[in-house]
Amino acid sequence: MTKTILLAHGSGGEISHELIRDLFVSAFDNAKLSEQGDSAILDDLPAGRVALTTDSYVVKPLIFPGGNIGELAVCGTVNDLAVMGARPLYLTAGFILEEGLDYDMLHNIVASMAATARAAGVQIVTGDTKVVDRGAADGMFINTAGVGVIPPGVDLGPHRIQSDDVILINGTVGDHGMAVMMQREGLAFESALESDTAPLNGLIDDLLEALPGKVHWMRDATRGGLATVLNEWSESAGVGIQLTEADIPVREEVRAACEFLGLDPLYVANEGKVVIAVAAESADRALEILRRHRLGHNAAVIGRVTDAHRHVVLETPYGARRIVQMLTGAQLPRIC
């Protein structure tokens, strides 16, 4: 008989304890979690400003080409810390499981979270499991919160943006969203699409260490895609952004899938892409550093900050210009 998740796994009683011990504590394997207190104690934070973030993950399907909900839940939160200039250190993990969920699938997803956390150099130090009755959730949802420390001297944000700053991205856009969509629509077999889900803290570290003070702002381009990040930048910093369409890296398969589904890759979610504003004089060096990293081989300069207007403006290969608006409506539900 296939082992499945029961309501009793969320009761707080003996079978909850077994699940926590045999599955979570054993996979995530670290001293802070093993203490199983009501809170984990972080008694070894380095000097710097503490950063705190959270995201819930509701991606459908739970497993997709290039990743799964667990890997996503680790990478997404690691990346939200890293783009603030923080070194990600500790994560929490809250699971909402649907009664009847296949135990082996949960086991594999948890194993994948553990491996991703190790690769990113973070520890999952505290967690929670709830089980809801059949039909009250769709398989499983995961929330992670993350704590990191911003080393002294690192200062990123809209206040650092200057006219002529150069905008870079570490690779192709739209991979995650289209991989999930094609899988969900049962079209995965037709495509070689894979999600770009990856922890970006190593790549970002390289950049911040090589170019102290020259990186002005970063964001990971998740829900809403590149277009949404740049619109948020334009609004918060009160500047314009000039993009060159031909310079924005998009895989041919992603472009084709987007055309098929009537989507614009600029609005499609990424889970391993960071948008970076650097001082103009450091742009070449930044590009070189990104391209040297495993997660930045396709890095590119895609645009520039300008004082000439306050929009995100895309210059097409034919010399036309169009304003890239903020995403309106729900383009791709449950993409992360």
Next chain:
Amino acid sequence: MTKTILLAHGSGGEISHELIRDLFVSAFDNAKLSEQGDSAILDDLPAGRVALTTDSYVVKPLIFPGGNIGELAVCGTVNDLAVMGARPLYLTAGFILEEGLDYDMLHNIVASMAATARAAGVQIVTGDTKVVDRGAADGMFINTAGVGVIPPGVDLGPHRIQSDDVILINGTVGDHGMAVMMQREGLAFESALESDTAPLNGLIDDLLEALPGKVHWMRDATRGGLATVLNEWSESAGVGIQLTEADIPVREEVRAACEFLGLDPLYVANEGKVVIAVAAESADRALEILRRHRLGHNAAVIGRVTDAHRHVVLETPYGARRIVQMLTGAQLPRIC
């Protein structure tokens, strides 16, 4: 037309931004949240060890006598920090909303979270909203993670437990679980039951300040109830616990509701109750301090730590003794 939550509210686009600005940022109202970065920056943590915790809340129904899912999500996480001896300071809030959720209900729940956070002296500094399609979640789920700081000198845990330590609780057991159950079963009108949902950090502060070094361990008795906490204590500290049944405060209505549903109040969830082990010589003073606090009027000494065995043993009014086991099976699903 009634305003409801749409899939687009979770898209990351313009309507997501509106929801965040008009609902969450405006209700939770603090400078760190207003920055709306990928992470909140906690640049003002006091000296001490940082504590980190998380819980997801899936209670059904969303609103129950004495509380709602939002109030619960703040109190539960505040209490998980407070029982570690930490001063709760910052919370994250992750919302998973079902398409079609009534906007006014969400608004009221968020307002209640904000009020509870203010009352507990914590700030909700970062968050996330996901929307899933109709039928993929049951109304709404909330995850909160919390950061607190354990002041220098505070040291609680199984290693502090000594034989003859006295066990106290700050009031009646089973109120939360029975209030939710009676509401869920449509029996609420027959009872005056109310959840005990409350932030316990103020009461715990009073105790720790008045009795430095004398409080050895604390736990909030949530899922699995008092019986589960004491079994966990017995196991982790390797000691026995002797309880006197007649001393455990239970409201008459709770006792009656438990009998009606065939439940034991010792296993029923509380959301405003802390179990405390104190040095024997400080027990009277601890009881006095608890009773003086609004949330401790019904506080009681309920038992004692012993070396004579390694179980939780209950002495009944008739002098019989029975072992109180860890909860087995799922007594009350979706109680928090």
